[in-house]
Amino acid sequence: MTPPVLPQDTRTRLLESAILHFAAKGFDGTGIREIAKSANANSALVAYHFCGKEGLYQEVLKAIFARKPCAVAELAEIPPAGTPGARKAALRGFQDYIRAFFQELMSSTGSEDPVGEAAMILMAREMQSPRAASVPLLMEQIKPYVTNLTNCLQVLRPDLDEEALFSMGVSIQGQIIHFRNSLGIIRLIRGNPAYPEDIERVVQHHIDFSLRGLGVPEAFPQPRIQPCS
Amino acid sequence: MTPPVLPQDTRTRLLESAILHFAAKGFDGTGIREIAKSANANSALVAYHFCGKEGLYQEVLKAIFARKPCAVAELAEIPPAGTPGARKAALRGFQDYIRAFFQELMSSTGSEDPVGEAAMILMAREMQSPRAASVPLLMEQIKPYVTNLTNCLQVLRPDLDEEALFSMGVSIQGQIIHFRNSLGIIRLIRGNPAYPEDIERVVQHHIDFSLRGLGVPEAFPQPRIQPCS
DNA sequence: TTGGATTAATCATTCGATTGATTCATTCGC
DNA sequence: GCGAATGAATCAATCGAATGATTAATCCAA
Structure with a gap:
């Protein structure tokens, strides 16, 4: 669940961590603390970078398509x-x-x-x-x-x-x-x-x-x- | 979401309400109060009849197959x-x-x-x-x-x-x-x-x-x- | 009267969100 | 060129609300 996430800026780390957790346990089953912890980031950064959990989820979808x-x-x-x-x-x-x-x-x-x-x-x-x-x-x-x-x-x-x-x-x-x-x-x-x-x-x-x-x-x-x- | 659930015993009402809510919002997205309210029942009855939320979910699956x-x-x-x-x-x-x-x-x-x-x-x-x-x-x-x-x-x-x-x-x-x-x-x-x-x-x-x-x-x-x- | 069914009330957690402070690199005034 | 000011990024702490579970009291048919 927590592969060594080394590189990249915080925003990207949050996105990739979110993909893993959302895929494993769904939107409602995943907490932002959980995501942030795997990304070595503070949970408040979800609101800062993505305007909250729902915003993070939408950005995750866009990132998947862009990838x-x-x-x-x-x-x-x-x-x-x-x-x-x-x-x-x-x-x-x-x-x-x-x-x-x-x-x-x-x-x-x-x-x-x-x-x-x-x-x-x-x-x-x-x-x-x-x-x-x-x-x-x-x-x-x-x-x-x-x-x-x-x-x-x-x-x-x-x-x-x-x-x-x-x-x-x-x-x-x-x-x-x-x-x-x-x-x-x-x-x-x-x-x-x-x-x-x-x-x-x-x-x-x-x-x-x-x-x-x-x-x-x-x-x-x-x-x-x-x-x- | 809340069709007039009139008949049946409480246990069955809880089961049918649970089917509706679990289908609409998933396991993690649904609260037992929500389910109980639609079933005109007390949320504590989920623990009483089904040994908790997870037990209710399993009974829901069995009920679907049995139906x-x-x-x-x-x-x-x-x-x-x-x-x-x-x-x-x-x-x-x-x-x-x-x-x-x-x-x-x-x-x-x-x-x-x-x-x-x-x-x-x-x-x-x-x-x-x-x-x-x-x-x-x-x-x-x-x-x-x-x-x-x-x-x-x-x-x-x-x-x-x-x-x-x-x-x-x-x-x-x-x-x-x-x-x-x-x-x-x-x-x-x-x-x-x-x-x-x-x-x-x-x-x-x-x-x-x-x-x-x-x-x-x-x-x-x-x-x-x-x-x- | 007994025992299963049901209730309101409360438990300790956890949730997403917000706050105010702090860090740090860049930029501006001089 | 150097200290001050700026603003983005990050942090620990806390907010109120909602979660699932539990309890003790109450209800009611047998």
């Missing part, structure tokens, strides 16, 4: 539907998207970066039941993911209406997010605290599952095709 | 692989499973049963970051779902190894659970607080998406319309 500029937003643009080669580009873009999104969620898992790990836990909880003050921040952060994925889906399944496409997107994102959020219980079920040992295999599973689920014909050539007449 | 015996466990048995007709039965069982699981998660959404709705929220949070004392309880509850789904998957994809089947199961469950857990944010993104207006359509989407993602040949043709079933 890792979303990898997905930097993927190649998808040519608009109808453009020659658009479909092949979208197929490639879709695979890149899932891989990037998955690795972004899993990046700090099992690594030697406890703050990054805690940040992900904190984010997951905030998405599920957001503090009222942080809803706008969350929405703004989610947006690039939604639009990027939607762009791919529109090209890959131009026949679907808007609501069907939306459901596809939710399912695709959902399986990945759930995998990350429930990793704790999943490991208990598997009886293997180190699961997944082979991350690349899991990534490939999510890509395959999503492409097939989406109904992309290119992904169909599968073992034993037999029309059901 | 709704899992619908999925009561589905028809799947004949073992190899048995004639096993595949068709598994296909049907799989569809029934997803429908039952989805409706179980969504049963209290938008209904006039705020306690059931709160129970679902509370469960979701507990699954994601379980209180240490409740891990055994959760594992026991999850078990029938895992085994039931696994049985179907083994018959439908006998060519896959154990880890691949497990990934399939996690993805299938995950999309549904995520849909339920993130319904709040999903509605914000959609800009429609009443989403989904047509639940049956969403159920059908999850069935189709899962069958295709799983790679069941019967679900392949006509990715644009309904599965041939």
